[in-house]
Amino acid sequence: MSTIYLIPAPLGPDWLESTLPAGVLATVRSLRHFAVENLCTARRYLAELGMPVPIAELTLERFDRESTPADAQRILREFRENDIGVISEAGVPGVADPGAVLVAEAQREGRLVVPLVGPSSILLTLMGSGFNGQQFAFCGYLPIAQTERRVRIRQLEQLVVRSGQTQLFIETPYRNDALLQQLLADLQPRTLLCLGYGLQHPEGWVRTRTVAEWRQAKPSLGKIPTVFALGR
Structure with missing residues (x-):
């Protein structure tokens, strides 16, 4: 089964060097499937990270505070064989963030969940x-x-x-x-x-x-x- 990567998002401008260490950035650039709190913000963020493929070729599923455990199950089912990056609007996913629901479902399914280093x-x-x-x-x-x-x-x-x-x-x-x-x-x-x-x-x-x-x-x-x- 796939791995769930929890990707920190910037808290402010001039964020790139202070938000993601090189190893974390390399991991994010390797991903092609994402569950994100805000589609527009996430696309802009990923573009600024210098993804090696066009943003249009990435798959982004919205997962926000209106999303349910059933939505999380659907996303995990669709990407069962693909690693997933989770991006919140700001800060770290799962902390004061709806991504916690998706992470909980991933844990129930026995998926590997990897929190990446970044600002909270x-x-x-x-x-x-x-x-x-x-x-x-x-x-x-x-x-x-x-x-x-x-x-x-x-x-x-x-x-x-x-x-x-x-x-x-x-x-x-x-x-x-x-x-x-x-x-x-x-x-x-x-x-x-x-x-x-x-x-x-x-x-x-x-x-x-x-x-x-x-x-x-x-x-x-x-x-x-x-x-x-x-x-x-």
């Missing part, structure tokens, strides 16, 4: 935060409803206080500023909050401050992808 905004934020890297949890998206989100924020803060476990989470970019506003309103002043803003973009940064300090100099995040982390 979650791990980059953790690395730059100064928080506990021995014990951490990625909590995905927080509830949208304000009351439920407030409860969840306070739960995560208490987890940090009790266990020291770092708590990381994300938000749809256009809601970044609303989430930051609520975090600064609901968290205790001495709680440490780290923001991983626009990672791998020229103006990107990772900063850890107390909530009280963030309140004095609150940044405007806009629609730039941002990772949030609580720690001590």
Whole structure:
């Protein structure tokens, strides 16, 4: 049976040298079949990688957040004898990404799954935060409803206080500023909050401050992808 390769996608511009090591790039260039989150973005990405055949000769199947396990089974069935590259919109497939569903089906079928080296905004934020890297949890998206989100924020803060476990989470970019506003309103002043803003973009940064300090100099995040982390 075929092998499933999980291909990292860039987080920002000027990505080629910093995103894919030479060995990973060679593996990607050897593939002809892909399951991708966004067809247009993936075609452009593969073209920039210098694929040795025309992009039109590659087979790309869309696999996004609307896709189901049945869709994954169909793709795996169609490419049973062909290696498959999985590409998410940004970062690494399977982490905060619908590609996890396809990988789960591949594991159930006993396919060989090979994660390739590349950037993850979650791990980059953790690395730059100064928080506990021995014990951490990625909590995905927080509830949208304000009351439920407030409860969840306070739960995560208490987890940090009790266990020291770092708590990381994300938000749809256009809601970044609303989430930051609520975090600064609901968290205790001495709680440490780290923001991983626009990672791998020229103006990107990772900063850890107390909530009280963030309140004095609150940044405007806009629609730039941002990772949030609580720690001590």
